[in-house]
Amino acid sequence: MRAVTPITSDARPRISLAGVDAGAKIVVGLTSLRQATPAPHRIVRPALKAPGDCVPGAQVCVSVCTRLCVRLSFAPIRARQRGAVVADAGDEELLMSLPTYPLGRSGLNITRVGFGSWAVGGGGWAFGWGPQDDEASLATMRHALDVGVNWIDTAAVYGLGHSEKVVGQLLRQMPAADRPFVFTKCGLVWDPTDRMAAPSRKLKPASIRRECETSLRRLGVERIDLYQFHWPDEEWTPVEYSWDTMTRLIEEGKIRAAGVSNFDVHLLDRCEALRHVDSLQPPFSLINRTAAEKEIPWCGSHGTGVICYSPMQSGLLTDRFSAERVSALPEDDWRRRSPEFLQPNLGRNLALRDALRSIAKGHETSVSAVAIAWVLATPGVTGAIVGARTPTQVDGWIGAASLTLTPEDLDAIAVALRQTGAGSGPVPSVRPVVAPRRSAYFGTAD
Ligand SMILES: NC(=O)c1ccc[n+]([C@@H]2O[C@H](COP(=O)([O-])OP(=O)(O)OC[C@H]3O[C@@H](n4cnc5c(N)ncnc54)[C@H](OP(=O)(O)O)[C@@H]3O)[C@@H](O)[C@H]2O)c1
Numbered sequence: 187m188r189a190v191t192p193i194t195s196d197a198r199p200r201i202s203l204a205g206v207d208a209g210a211k212i213v214v215g216l217t218s219l220r221q222a223t224p225a226p227h228r229i230v231r232p233a234l235k236a237p238g239d240c241v242p243g244a245q246v247c248v249s250v251c252t253r254l255c256v257r258l259s260f261a262p263i264r265a266r267q268r269g270a271v272v273a274d275a276g277d278e279e280l281l282m283s284l285p286t287y288p289l290g291r292s293g294l295n296i297t298r299v300g301f302g303s304w305a306v307g308g309g310g311w312a313f314g315w316g317p318q319d320d321e322a323s324l325a326t327m328r329h330a331l332d333v334g335v336n337w338i339d340t341a342a343v344y345g346l347g348h349s350e351k352v353v354g355q356l357l358r359q360m361p362a363a364d365r366p367f368v369f370t371k372c373g374l375v376w377d378p379t380d381r382m383a384a385p386s387r388k389l390k391p392a393s394i395r396r397e398c399e400t401s402l403r404r405l406g407v408e409r410i411d412l413y414q415f416h417w418p419d420e421e422w423t424p425v426e427y428s429w430d431t432m433t434r435l436i437e438e439g440k441i442r443a444a445g446v447s448n449f450d451v452h453l454l455d456r457c458e459a460l461r462h463v464d465s466l467q468p469p470f471s472l473i474n475r476t477a478a479e480k481e482i483p484w485c486g487s488h489g490t491g492v493i494c495y496s497p498m499q500s501g502l503l504t505d506r507f508s509a510e511r512v513s514a515l516p517e518d519d520w521r522r523r524s525p526e527f528l529q530p531n532l533g534r535n536l537a538l539r540d541a542l543r544s545i546a547k548g549h550e551t552s553v554s555a556v557a558i559a560w561v562l563a564t565p566g567v568t569g570a571i572v573g574a575r576t577p578t579q580v581d582g583w584i585g586a587a588s589l590t591l592t593p594e595d596l597d598a599i600a601v602a603l604r605q606t607g608a609g610s611g612p613v614p615s616v617r618p619v620v621a622p623r624r625s626a627y628f629g630t631a632d
Contacts, residue, residue, distance in 0.1 A: 284297040284298070284299075284333075284334035284335070284336070284587050284588070285297070285298070285587075286336065287568055287569070288491070288568075289412070289443070289464065289465055289491030289493070289568050289569070290464050290465055290485070290489050290490045290491030290568070291462065291464070291489045291490075292412070292442075292443035292445075292464040292465060292491060293442075293443070294337075294367055294411060294412065294442070294443060294491075296336060296337050296367065296491075296493075296568065296569050297334060297335055297336045297337065297569065297587060298562050298568075298569050298570065298586070298587050299335055299558065299562075299569060299570050299571075299572050299583070299584065299586055299587045300335060300336075300337040300338065300339055300369070300493060300569055300570070300571050300572070301326075301327055301330040301331075301335050301337070301338045301339070301366075301571075301572065301573075301574070301580075302338075302339050302495065302571040302572055302573040303323070303327070303338055303339065303340040303344060303349045303352070303353055303573070304340075304341070304344045304349065304573055305318055305323075305573050305574075305575050306318060306320075306323040306326075306327070306340070306344065306345070306348075306349045306352050306353070307343075307344030307345020307346070307348045307349035307352075308345050308348055309516060309518040309519070310345075310381055310518060311345060311346050311376070311381045311382065311518075312381075312382055312383060312384045312385065312520070313343075313384075313520045314345065314518045314519065314520065315519050315520065315521075315575075316515065316516030316517075316518055316519040317516065318575060320352050320355075322575065322576060323352050323575070324352065324355065324356055324359075325576075325577055326574050326575060326576055326577050326579070326580060327352075327353070327356050328356065328577075329577035329580050329581075330574065330580045330584075331364075331366055333580065333581075333584050334584070334587065335366065335584075335587075336366050336367060337366050337367040337368070337369060337411070337569075338353055338356075338366050338367070338368055338369065339369045339370075339467075339493070339495075339571045340353050340368070340369070340370045340371075340405075341370055341371035341372075341374070341416055342370065342371065342372055342374070342397055342400065342401050342404075343371075343374035343375075343376060343385050343416065346376050346378075346381060347400075347404060350370060350401055350404040350405055351404050353368065353405060354404050354405040354406040354407075357405060357406055357407065358406050367411040367412065368405055368407060368410060368411050368412075369410070369411060369412035369413075369414065369445075369493075370401050370405065370410055370412075370413060370414070371413070371414040371415065371416040371447060371467075372389075372393075372394050372397035372398060372401065372413065372414075372415065372416060373387060373388060373389045373393075373394070373397075373415045373416040373417055373419065374386070374387060374388075374416045374417060375387075375388045375393060375397070386420065386421070387416075387417045387418065387419055387420040387421070388419060388420075388421055388423070389415055389418070389419035389421075389423050389425070389428035390419075390421070390423050390427075390428070391427055391428065391430070391431040394428060394431045394432075394435075395431065395435075398410070398413065398435055398440055398441065401413075402440065408439075409439060409440060409441060409442055410440065410441045410442065411441075411442045411443065412441070412442065412443045412444070412445055412464065412465060413432065413435065413440075413441035413443070413444055413445070414444070414445040414446055414447050414465070414467055415428065415432075415445075415446045415447060415449070416447050416448070417447065417448045418448065418449060418453055425453055425456050425457060426456060426457075426460055429444075429456075429457045429460050429461060430460060430461075432444035432461070433460070433461045443464040443465065444461070444463070444464050445463060445464050445465030445466060445467060445490075445491075446463060446465075446466055446467070447466070447467035447468070447495070448467070448468065448469070449466060449481070450480070450481065451480045451481060451484045454466065454481070454484055454485075454488075454490075458488060458490075462488075462489070462490075463488070463490050464490065464491060465490060465491040465492065465493060465568075466481060466482075466484075466485050466490055466491070466492050466493075467492075467493050467494070467495055467571070468481050468482065468492065468494060468495070469494070469495050469496055470482070470492075470494035470495070470496075470497065470561055470564070470567070471494070471496055471497050471498065471499045471503065471557065471561060471609075472499070472503060472538060472557055472560055472561075472599070472603065472608070472609060473499040473502065473503070473526055473535055473538070473608055473609035473610075474496070474499065474526075474609060474610065474611060475609060475610065475611025475612055475613070476610060476611035476612075477494070477611070478564060478611055478612050479611060479612050482564065482565075482566040482567060483566060485566055486565065486566035491568040491569075492566055492567050492568050492569075493568060493569045493570070493571055494561050494567055494569070494570050494571065495571045496571075496573075497557060497558045497561040497570040497571070497572055498554050498557050498558065498572065498583070499526060499535065499557075500521060500524070500526075500573070501521070501573075502526060502527065502532075502535050502536070502539065503535075503538075503539050503542070503553060503554060503557035504539075504552070504553060504554045504557075504582070505543075505546075505552055505553045505554065505582070507536070507539065508536070509529075509532060509533075509536070512527050512528075512532065526609075531608075534606050534607055534608040534609075535606075535608050535609070537605075537606040537608065538602055538603065538606045538608035538609070539553055539557075541598070541599070541602035541605070541606065542556045542557060542599070542602070544598075545591070545595045545598060545599070548595075549585075549589060549595075551585045551586075551589060552582050552583065552585065554582050554583040554586070555582070555583050555584075555585040555586040555589050556586075556589070556591070556595075557586075558570050558572060558583055558586035559586045559589040559590070559591050560591060560596070560599055562586065563590075563591050563596065570586070572586075593617060596614065597616045597617055599614075600613060600614045600615065600616045601616055
């Protein structure tokens, strides 16, 4: 029995186990689409709802979607190595890909979760995350790509060039055809003589060009897939001058698409008048919901893609985060000073995190996956940029890419937001008990 089924939607594929003995354990291996031979026994974490529980004719639900070939192997030799009792049912193969969606009108089709490499920059600068081992970062990014993520977000300022260098190292180790899209940013310029000083926000044309050339060199690419202004300029440079430079960089083939981050609708309008804004990168999470008010709707009505940053509020909305963890953070981890990680906000934020546990349990997933899925459920959001420091952390949130929260889940989250008072920004409405439909998630009932 050998069947190859390309999966292009986010529907969870079901695979028939007809012919497999009761109690059979299932070995799940990954084979890269571009590799002729299977990667040696890479077992995907609980890719099957109930490994070991299958009965003849039962179906299993594969809950991890990847762009790789997931091989469900019932072949006696491999299965026996794992002590499984199986029928001679052969292999069933399934070609699966994480679904991709257009990033606005940029022409880039991206997976709903992308890898964020801020923490890859490590510590020793004003907004560092404490020590981070480069080999661990490389393994983490490789793993994120293996499980289907097709883009990496970085910035010149992360680790003062270090994150881009490590991303560049990863790209150089990969065949060009396997490379992910690389998004980076400019506009935060640091003083090389004072690593701990806060970088300045500069978007002068000459500075943008200088930064772009340096990023191309660090990344080792000929063209940046998406180049973004990190923050608005604070030196009175008219945004039109800065944005015009982006247009020229596209014409010169140095960047493919142009976006902005942390811009409000006033600045977005001024850029759009000159050239279309391909994407916006706003902060957006259950705790920081402000962008749902104006910026995300603006993008929806202008065909601009939205990739949200810090969807787990930089680690707060994860299963085991705690007040003790904050005290144990290294001195050079910026979160020690962040208001959301300090009382009284911290208590409210952790109460909100706790309220997500039952929803996560209902979907057999993690709190982090629920937090990210909530971001992705917001109309107008294209993707979420998610950070991780280890491959295991990636496994903790990759389920978000194929998780659809139910209206009941969204209601329960809206109630939890009201009860805990966590965060800021609009609180989504809860469906009235008797109401045919809602006009918008963040709106009121018809
Ligand atoms: N444009 C901007 O101004 C801007 C600003 C911020 C971020 N960003 C982008 O957005 C990306 C993501 O944001 P972010 O890194 O702040 O936040 P995030 O994705 O909400 O959180 C990432 C952090 O959470 C922790 N974590 C990840 N997976 C976990 C798991 N399964 N279980 C427990 N903890 C886990 C890790 O930190 P610990 O293990 O250390 O707790 C990780 O570094 C950044 O990397 C960057 O690319 C952009």
